Amino acid sequence: MQNTKIVMARRPVGEPDDSCFSTVHEEVPELEEGQILIKVIWLSLDPYMRGRMNDVKSYAKPLQPGDVMPGESAGVVLQSRSARFVPGDHVTIHQGWQSVIVSDDTDPRLMKVDLANGTLSAHLGVVGMPGRTAYFGLQELGKPQAGETLVVAAASGAVGSVVGQMAKLLGLHVVGIAGGADKCRYVKEELGFDECLDYREGNLASALAAACPRGIDIYFENVGGDVTRAVGPLLNKGARVPICGYVSNYNDDDISKSALPFQILKDLPEVPEHRFFLVSEWFERWPEATRQLGQWVKEGRLKYRESVGEGLEKAPEYFRGLLRGRNFGKQLVKVADE
Ligand SMILES: NC(=O)c1ccc[n+]([C@@H]2O[C@H](COP(=O)([O-])OP(=O)(O)OC[C@H]3O[C@@H](n4cnc5c(N)ncnc54)[C@H](OP(=O)(O)O)[C@@H]3O)[C@@H](O)[C@H]2O)c1
Known part of the structure; x- marks a missing residue:
């Protein structure tokens, strides 16, 4: 063979x-x-x-x-x-x-x-590595509370789509960011986010301000770069930023010279609670996440x-x-x- x-x-x-x-x-x-x-x-x-x-x-x-x-x-x-x-x-x-x-x-x-x-x-x-990443990153580092506002980019993607839908299940106001009208429509109409903004269209900072009238309590970081720069000034006191990844930088010629989210966040007047995490930190609890995510899929509460x-x-x-x-x-x- x-x-x-x-x-x-x-x-x-x-x-x-x-x-x-x-x-x-x-x-x-x-x-x-x-x-x-x-x-x-x-x-x-x-x-x-x-x-x-x-x-x-x-x-x-x-x-x-x-x-x-x-x-x-x-x-x-x-x-x-x-x-x-x-x-x-x-x-x-x-x-x-x-x-x-x-x-x-x-x-x-x-x-x-x-x-x-x-x-x-x-x-x-959805029930594998990316779903578990959303499950643990949101719950353990995002520490979501009903009524808070969460923003997540790459919102139609493997991780982002689960983050936003879980946050909706937990009673948060959820704003997604995605590339293009089709993805934004899907995120809002099919996945049930409250809003989804196309970062390639218009002015993201002002669109975010309008979509998040009470500021942002959790920014689940997937992309970095200009999206993080637009989110930064809207973060509330006590905001949490689980740093899952920064895909907009991955193809940079020399990523060691790039302004990564850690830098962008540290330069804010009020530095939010933030850290990079790996899904493997909760390796022992992976079966729990797979079962719960699978249950939500079966119940039609989690789409992918x-x-x-x-x-x-x-x-x-x-x-x-x-x-x-x-x-x-x-x-x-x-x-x-x-
Ligand atoms: N820490 C961990 O343990 C862990 C585990 C899994 C994944 N991750 C991270 O989670 C993030 C999402 O991963 P995923 O697997 O769910 O991928 P995904 O969202 O399914 O696919 C990647 C998406 O990134 C967006 N993107 C690509 N280039 C971009 C750019 N220049 N600016 C803004 N957005 C861009 C695109 O969505 P749009 O068209 O909407 O822009 C693309 O569809 C990544 O940063 C990844 O590294 C981390």
Whole structure:
């Protein structure tokens, strides 16, 4: 059996073009005791992958040329020499852009999927890593209170859509920010946010001021840059800013020289409570989040969209699209049929 994998061929400066990736085909080795063989069906594309391509100090080791692109995928066990898995089991695993994965059954990032909580692909999105990020980031760092005002950008995306809908369930006034009229309409009409503003149109600062008459109590930071600059002056005393990411900076030529949200927030006359967080801080509680998110989906209280790209070889193209906002909902690549 052949595995296809996509490796980082060279480090990008700015947007990663095709020369930054190469496709490698290799023979899949025989299983050893305690291993399983997984056929990948879905690959998740996530903004953080761009950061891993830089040679800068971060929470994770930078990729080296020749390393497989990182990422989580969902698939089905084809063969097992493990007592814990049988062929047919559905799993998620974090072993990068590959079509077939051989894994030790002790890999901490190999997880059995319970389809009662959602579809296989949803385990990479709304009930998976991005959903959990919203769940913990909002509750633990946002500390939401009914009646408060929350603003979140990339509002139609995997994380932002869950943040805003959860905040609505908790009784907050919720304002989304998204790129383009279609995304804004979806966020307001389908997801039920109170308002959604198109940051590419008109004056975001004045539109935000009008949409947030009582100021902003929680700004869930997904994008950074000009959006953070527009939000900053409207933050109330005691505001909280969970810093989840800053996707507008990820393709900067040299991110170490960029004005990141930490800097923009520290320059405000009243500095809000803020810190960067990783979803893995609550690793022990992931099953709780998946169950709760899955329950809300089943009850129709949490909606989601997926942007499905076809074919592992095209992952670089979809990845570039994600960092330009071409995705509409969770970006997935369909690697094989279920
Ligand atoms: N800390 C953690 O543990 C953790 C875990 C998961 C994700 N994250 C972070 O959460 C954020 C959202 O990730 P996601 O997976 O949910 O992705 P996503 O929102 O589904 O997709 C990325 C979105 O970012 C927006 N975007 C891209 N370039 C932009 C720019 N220059 N300015 C403003 N917006 C831009 C686009 O939406 P628009 O078209 O609406 O602009 C795009 O659709 C990212 O910052 C990511 O790094 C953090």
